[in-house]
Amino acid sequence: MERVHNFNAGPAALPESVIQQAKEELLNFQQTGMSIMEMSHRSKEYDLIHNETKQLLLELLSIPNDYEILFLQGGASQQFALIPMNFLSSNQKAYYVMTGSWSEKALKEAKKIGQAVEFLSSKEDLYRYIPTIEDKKVKQLEDAAYLHLTSNNTIYGTQWNQFPNYKVPLFADMSSDIMSREIKIEQFDFIYAGAQKNLGPAGVTVVIMKKSLIEQCNRSIPAIFQYKTHANKNSLYNTPPTFSIYMLSLVLEWIKQNGGIQQVETINNQKAKLLYDTIDNSQGFYTAHALKDSRSKMNVTFTLKDEHLTNLFLKEAKEHQFIGLNGHRSIGGCRASIYNAVSLNSVQQLSQFMHNFQKRYE
Structure with missing residues (x-):
């Protein structure tokens, strides 16, 4: 059967050449006699994949040296909870720009942790547009732990063309448009993205965060929920989603080879x-x-x-x-x-x- 025209929202289409390469390496990865799915995450073979994937992200996105890259699990939905758990202190507020269902879910999780509020919203018009941040609104951000937005909204079909640039930590869920266009990483303090749109199959979530944030993580929550834990262990604190990271590396290499x-x-x-x-x-x-x-x-x-x-x-x-x-x-x-x-x-x-x-x- 010929391959279909795949317009699924996620999990979504993968490059056919990537799938073909994975197929060829599935049973015997680089003459190891094992599939990548069977391989120890502590092995030198997997270690090479892991670090090469980070290097490809650094290169393709022009990520500065003062940012950390993490490979986590649980999708963007887990980040909805982890972000306020780590960075929302009792004397600050988290501000959320509401542009669709995913920002709604992110705000709902944050409210369980601390003071999280709706900053702007286009819900009254069925999320048909990206709201504009006016000067009078910016003054509200003086007590902000961070300002959170969703860069692309899969359900409603809207996308930020220009990002806010204020003296407030900017956090962005880029699950559905990361790697689709050039962005200035320096504009953001924290970016996260589930892989299953543009990066690979479901299973791995990429986090790109300023290293200065790592020391600000809440130490009172369990270690597995602290970004510092994963940063200190190069995302190998626990067994990572090795096959998904391997597929991510193939997709990134495909992007590199295609300009x-x-x-x-x-x-x-x-x-x-x-x-x-x-x-x-x-x-x-x-x-x-x-x-x-x-x-x-x-x-x-x-x-x-x-x-x-x-x-x-x-x-x-x-x-x-x-x-x-x-x-x-x-x-x-x-x-x-x-x-x-x-x-x-x-x-x-x-x-x-x-x-x-x-x-x-x-």
Whole structure:
């Protein structure tokens, strides 16, 4: 069977060459007579993978020397709790910008730990845009432990184009757009990302944090929950998700071989423009959920005229091997997730299918 056009929101498409390499090395990794899944995380073979993966992240993202890279488990959802557990002291507040379901969940967890408050929100408009931080709002941040945002919102299809730049520690959940575009790491104090969108399969969470934060970690919580514990042990305090880290290394190498983040961003811009042009030029047959200046280049969310037409679109799309186009169950509609590994060809074919579908049913 030929591979489908995979527009799943996550776990999402992986580069076919990466899957092929993993297949070839699955039973016998580099003549060790073992699969990487069977190998000790203390072995020299795995140690090389582990450290090479960190080096690739440093290189591709241009991460400065004063940042630490961690490989953790539990996904971004675990970071929702660990961040306030480590950094939210009793005399400070954590401020959250609300742009969708994931920021809601992050705030909910933080409220269990300490004073966590909603700073800005676009919920009243069904999260169709990224809210603007006004000068009068900035004054509220004087007692901030950190300001938290979600850089890309998979469910609603919005994305930050410019990040706030204030004298407040900036924490960002970048699970769904890390490695998709160039960013200035120096703008952020703490970045975290589940791998299953642009970095690899589910199982590993990448944390990029200023080393100065490590000494600020709360020492009264269990050691396994302290970032300092994992930083001191090079993310080997307990058994890491070795196979997921190995797959992450292959994906990063694929990005490097294909021109790095700059080239990846160029292709991602082409894919997003093609789909949004298809939607905007449909005379209302398709309607984008997100406002133009907040549109995500990773998750293109849209609706059709009614539920019957939407269901018919999804049914015929699946018959044509376009998989994963259902919108999230919380808002419905349609969603095309066009992460790094989704080819321009797949997006071109989806665009053509959308044109043909419109001609038949408008």
